[in-house]
Every structure is written in structure tokens, then in C-alpha cells.
Amino acid sequence: RHPGWPARLGPLVVAGGTLELRPPRLRDASAWSSTRQRDRAHLERWEPSSYGQGWEERNSLLAWPPQWAALRSLARRGLALPFMIVVDGRLAGQVTVGNIQRGALRSGWVGYWVASELTGGGVATAAVALVADHSFGPAGLHRLEATVRPENEPSLRVLDKLGFRREGLYERYLDVGGAWRDHLSLAFTEEEVGAGMVARLVRRGLARIP
Ligand code: ACO
Known part of the structure; x- marks a missing residue:
């Protein structure tokens, strides 16, 4: 078993x-x-492009079992922390820590999406906070990185609210929405977390532990 997996957060x-x-x-x-x-329309322009597969095929019922199996396998090998976001009992999105490296780096990227009908309610911010506390705690990571297109203002706002630092601009970094896109690189290390990201949201009145 790898540290921090499986887990339920919240x-x-x-x-x-x-x-x-x-x-x-x-x-x-x-x-x-x-x-x-x-x-x-809400998701495609922000997500990695897929070769030879259209959106409908890539997100069909039949596309889920292999994705689920791949995520499960990565998680079991300690390479990812993949979570489904559930709001009031209904699937609301995903938040994933991927490309986890151990050893002297102990880092991973964090990525997320939230269903359009639920945006603006603090869901992504809270989900990243839960995952970050878990990553720096039970999962034993030291650093989380997020790469975001400069045009993706809602996503940058999520990371800014949580205190991620802007470290630089990766030019033509990722094939997203059908072209090579520049990405801002943001990061957060364990030393910055203090009492925890969730605790910080609670203190600011942005979240409550029921
Ligand atoms: N300009 C500036 N700020 C905006 C805009 C805008 N056009 N639209 C929304 N916002 C703000 C909101 O007001 C809110 O800030 P506030 O709390 O200060 O008011 C913030 O952006 C969003 O915060 P949350 O409510 O916590 O986030 P939400 O649950 O709405 O999810 C997300 C945000 C995940 C980016 C969602 O819009 C989404 O799924 N987008 C499509 C997929 C995507 O872009 N995923 C992220 C890719 S980058 C990455 O994974 C690192």
C-alpha cells in the first residue's frame, strides 16, 4: 500500500x-x-487534446472503464491520487494529483474540473484544499504544482485563493484545445501550509466542517 491511498476526504x-x-x-x-x-463547451478548451478521438467518444460510457482502471492502477502504484468530487451526494467533478515523484522531489501536479452548474460555489477551491492537505500530510509530498493557461481566470482564481505562487511561464507547453498553449506554472510547498489549507478556508469563512 502506498501512503495516502485509498482515502476519502471531507x-x-x-x-x-x-x-x-x-x-x-x-x-x-x-x-x-x-x-x-x-x-x-465548458471543459474542452481547457483540457489536453486527444488524438483521433472526438469529445463524444472520449467521454462516452465506454470510455470510463479504461480510465477508471488506469487511475486505479496509478493510485495503487503511488503515482497518482485521483478523486471524484461529490456535492450533496452527486458527482460534481474530479480533482487529481498526478505524476507523483518520490525521493528527493516528492512532488506532483494537481488538476481539476467542476460541472458548470456548480461553478462559483467554492467547490474547486475546497477540493484542491482537501487534496493539498492530504498530499502534504498522509501522502508525504512536499510540493504541488499546477499549470494553467493564462486565459483561464477561474482556475487562476482558485489557485490564488489558496496561496499558490506563480513561478513562471512555460511557453507552448501543452497541447490543449487543439494547439500548443503557454501555461503559467504555480506551486505550493509544505512549508507554506501552516495549520492547513482547509483550516485557512474555514478561518476566512469560505468553508465549514459540518
Ligand atoms: N474571471 C475571473 N474570476 C472568475 C471568472 C472570470 N471570468 N469566473 C469565475 N471566477 C471566479 C469565481 O468568482 C471564484 O472566485 P471567488 O470565490 O473569489 O468569487 C473563482 O473564480 C472560482 O472558484 P471556485 O468556485 O472554488 O471554483 P469552481 O468550483 O467554480 O471551479 C474551475 C473552477 C474548476 C476552474 C471550473 O470553472 C472548471 O471546471 N472549468 C473548466 C475546466 C478547467 O478549467 N479546469 C482547470 C484546468 S487548470 C488545472 O487543472 C490546474
Whole structure:
């Protein structure tokens, strides 16, 4: 078993509802697929491009079992911390720590999406806070990195609210929405976390532990 996996994080109450994070399940297929098909316009331009596969195929019911299996395998090998975001009992998105490296780096990237009908309610901010506290605590990481297109203002706002520092600009970094896009690189290390990111949100009145 790798440190920090499997895990359930939360609950945490935010403006958008009561949020919990749990590992992906095979039976998430229908909620995952229908949400992402509905939200194509909200998600596609911010997500890595896929070669030869359209959005519908890539987010079909049949696309979930191999994705679920891949996430489960990465998590079991200590290479990822993949969570489904559940708000008031319904699938609301995903937050993942990926490319986890141990040894002298002890770092990973964090990525997330939230269903359009639930945006603006503090869900992504709370989800990243829960995952960060878990990463720096039980999972034993020292650093989290996030790369974001400069145009993605909601995502930058999430990271700014949590205190991620801007470290630089990666030019033509990632194939997103069909072209090589510049990305800002933001990071946070364990020394900066103090009593915890969740505790900081609670203190600022942005979240409540029920
Ligand atoms: N300009 C500036 N700020 C904005 C804008 C805008 N156009 N739209 C929303 N915001 C603000 C909101 O007001 C809120 O800030 P506030 O709390 O100070 O009012 C903030 O952005 C969003 O915070 P949350 O409510 O915690 O986040 P939310 O649950 O709405 O999810 C997310 C944000 C994940 C970026 C969602 O919009 C989404 O899924 N977008 C599409 C996919 C995506 O971009 N994912 C991130 C890719 S980058 C990465 O993973 C590192």
C-alpha cells in the first residue's frame, strides 16, 4: 500500500453544497459521461487534446472503464491520487494529483474540473484544499504544482485563493484545445501550509466542517 491511498476526504460545506472526495468507481460511468457530454463547451478548451478521438467518444460510457482502471492502477502504484468530487451526494467533478515523484522531489501536479452548474460555489477551491492537505500530510509530498493557461481566470482564481505562487511561464507547453498553449506554472510547498489549507478556508469563512 502506498501512503495516502485509498482515502476519502471531507466532508466540507461550501456555498455550493456539502463536498466530499472519494476514489473513482466503475459505476461512476453514467454520471461522469453525461456530465462531461453536457459540459463540452465548458471543459474542452481547457483540457489536453486527444488524438483521433472526438469529445463524444472520449467521454462516452465506454470510455470510463479504461480510465477508471488506469487511475486505479496509478493510485495503487503511488503515482497518482485521483478523486471524484461529490456535492450533496452527486458527482460534481474530479480533482487529481498526478505524476507523483518520490525521493528527493516528492512532488506532483494537481488538476481539476467542476460541472458548470456548480461553478462559483467554492467547490474547486475546497477540493484542491482537501487534496493539498492530504498530499502534504498522509501522502508525504512536499510540493504541488499546477499549470494553467493564462486565459483561464477561474482556475487562476482558485489557485490564488489558496496561496499558490506563480513561478513562471512555460511557453507552448501543452497541447490543449487543439494547439500548443503557454501555461503559467504555480506551486505550493509544505512549508507554506501552516495549520492547513482547509483550516485557512474555514478561518476566512469560505468553508465549514459540518
Ligand atoms: N474571471 C475571473 N474570476 C472568475 C471568472 C472570470 N471570468 N469566473 C469565475 N471566477 C471566479 C469565481 O468568482 C471564484 O472566485 P471567488 O470565490 O473569489 O468569487 C473563482 O473564480 C472560482 O472558484 P471556485 O468556485 O472554488 O471554483 P469552481 O468550483 O467554480 O471551479 C474551475 C473552477 C474548476 C476552474 C471550473 O470553472 C472548471 O471546471 N472549468 C473548466 C475546466 C478547467 O478549467 N479546469 C482547470 C484546468 S487548470 C488545472 O487543472 C490546474
